[in-house]
Amino acid sequence: MNADLATWLRAQLNADEQWVGCLPTDADYERCAVTGSLSINHMRALRVVTDTWKADLAAKRRIIAGYEAAEKYAEVDKWDASNAGVAAGLWQAVIDLASAYADRPGYQPEWAPEA
Numbered sequence: 001m002n003a004d005l006a007t008w009l010r011a012q013l014n015a016d017e018q019w020v021g022c023l024p025t026d027a028d029y030e031r032c033a034v035t036g037s038l039s040i041n042h043m044r045a046l047r048v049v050t051d052t053w054k055a056d057l058a059a060k061r062r063i064i065a066g067y068e069a070a071e072k073y074a075e076v077d078k079w080d081a082s083n084a085g086v087a088a089g090l091w092q093a094v095i096d097l098a099s100a101y102a103d104r105p106g107y108q109p110e111w112a113p114e115a
Contacts, residue, residue: 002071002091005098005111006064012101013057020057023050063093 023046067090095113102112 002067005108006068006094008106009094009098009101010061010064011106012098012104013060016053017057020050020053023053060097063090063097066090067094 067087070087070090092113095111098107098111099113101107
């Protein structure tokens, strides 16, 4: 189940990343500045959203990768109580991240965070 959730969540992040490509680029900002079609404050706001969205996706991927690394570490008999706690905490983070996508196809009820 753990690998299924991590794989599913990574697919959701990939889908979100496609939307990031629809957000304005540096060239779009420059064109808007020249034509005056957007105020400088609107351009700054769009830039913040774009940069934040990219950083958010990267952070979520690092959390998933951290969990997967902790699981692999356990497979080579290097598991102890502190590693178990780290893996459990990262797993809970993956569950919480996935819950934001609960309305998407493929989400399993057993992945829902405990109330």
